[in-house]
Amino acid sequence: MRRGTAKTVQVAGLDVGWHSRIDLAENPKTHRLEVTRELMPGTYPFKFIIDDVWGASMDYPTMTDGANTNNIVTVLPRDASGQAARDRILSPxxxxxAxxxxxxxxxxCPWASHDRALHRPRAAGAGSEDSD
Structure with a gap:
């Protein structure tokens, strides 16, 4: 989200409830307004508050709760095996x-996935000619 002419941009809901507000901060690289929260897996409703006016954004998924339309964010559980693989691969x-x-x-290289031999390293001493 970009600030535009707004003086304040905040968010409510998420893990802090509807009575608390979190200020969005400008990312110096992207110049977009952001907020980062460590959330447990689940679905969290939220609304933006721009210069004290509450509203949902059409840029994010929405859900209806009675007469209210809220944005939602869904946090998926962390895949422990996937995280272990990332840690192993990215270690020094x-x-x-395989x-x-x-x-x-x-x-x-999806266009060559039918020919996995294309992606296999050659054995030491292998010639440059194909044996097929």
């Missing part, structure tokens, strides 16, 4: 499994 001596290599190759 990171390693990647399955992870294949998945990554398919993401980076």
């Amino acid at each position: 001596n990171g390693t990647i499994t 399955e992870e290599r294949d998945d990554l190759a398919a993401l980076l």
